[in-house]
Amino acid sequence: MDNILRIAIQKSGRLSEDSLKLIKECGIRFDNGAGKLKTSATNFPAEILFLRDDDIPGYVEDGVAHLGIVGENVSVESDRDVNTVHKLGFSKCRLSIGVLREHDYAGVQDLEGKSIATSYPKLLGKYLAENNVTAQIHEISGSVEIAPSIGLADAVCDIVSSGSTLLSNGLKEVETIFKSEAVMIASKHLTAGQQDLLDQLLFRIKSVQVAKN
Ligand code: PRP
Ligand code: ZN
Numbered sequence: 001m002d003n004i005l006r007i008a009i010q011k012s013g014r015l016s017e018d019s020l021k022l023i024k025e026c027g028i029r030f031d032n033g034a035g036k037l038k039t040s041a042t043n044f045p046a047e048i049l050f051l052r053d054d055d056i057p058g059y060v061e062d063g064v065a066h067l068g069i070v071g072e073n074v075s076v077e078s079d080r081d082v083n084t085v086h087k088l089g090f091s092k093c094r095l096s097i098g099v100l101r102e103h104d105y106a107g108v109q110d111l112e113g114k115s116i117a118t119s120y121p122k123l124l125g126k127y128l129a130e131n132n133v134t135a136q137i138h139e140i141s142g143s144v145e146i147a148p149s150i151g152l153a154d155a156v157c158d159i160v161s162s163g164s165t166l167l168s169n170g171l172k173e174v175e176t177i178f179k180s181e182a183v184m185i186a187s188k189h190l191t192a193g194q195q196d197l198l199d200q201l202l203f204r205i206k207s208v209q210v211a212k213n
């Protein structure tokens with residue numbers, strides 16, 4: 001096992017397609033049978049694991065996966081002890097606060113005493129503390145943008161990409177608290193052989209990125 005790199009990528013979601021594309025552009029070939037959660041590369045000593053993105057930082061911290069491709073938002077929120085080895089330049093998005101469109105909003109102090117629904121309690125808590133605002137954080141794992149319209153919270157803090165989810169739920173973006181893109185994270189416990197494979201992979205990734213610019 002010492003000379004195999006296990007790379008965890010998102011099974012389905014906004015990072016999946018570009019993560020697979022990047023691995024293929026690095027010249028790594030594998031059989032990607034539908035529904036398969038693990039596959040071996042045929043021309044590089046690597047295995048690809050298809051996981052929920054939120055689980056990837058934990059697997060990489062534990063060394064079950066040696067590398068992972070995740071949003072920086074997910075990695076930072078997870079607070080896991082991993083190395084961020086490279087920014088990948090895709091899946092750019094931002095973590096923002098939104099309020100109902102009809103609400104007047106003058107600034108972050110308006111959030112004092114309010115309730116905010118989010119899947120990012122740590123990042124939001126840090127932002128509120130830095131701004132000396134005390135608000136109630138309601139943690140929910142998805143469909144966060146529904147919260148204000150059903151009276152569950154006064155505001156939301158969630159990922160914004162195109163902005164269409166905010167728009168279609170009657171919300172407006174009022175603060176951006178974190179800018180994110182896909183990153184490669186690595187375990188802190190790689191063997192010398194795995195570190196060498198990671199260096200080879202990073203060299204290929206950088207070449208692919210240079211060729212695109
Ligand atoms: C993400 C995010 C927002 C939406 C933003 O949700 O949580 O809800 O996408 O994208 P947009 O600005 O382009 O509309 P996702 O689809 O990942 O589902 P989830 O909320 O269940 O994680
Ligand atoms: Zn997710």
Ligand code: MG
Pocket residue numbers: 142143144145158159
């Ligand atoms: Mg969402």
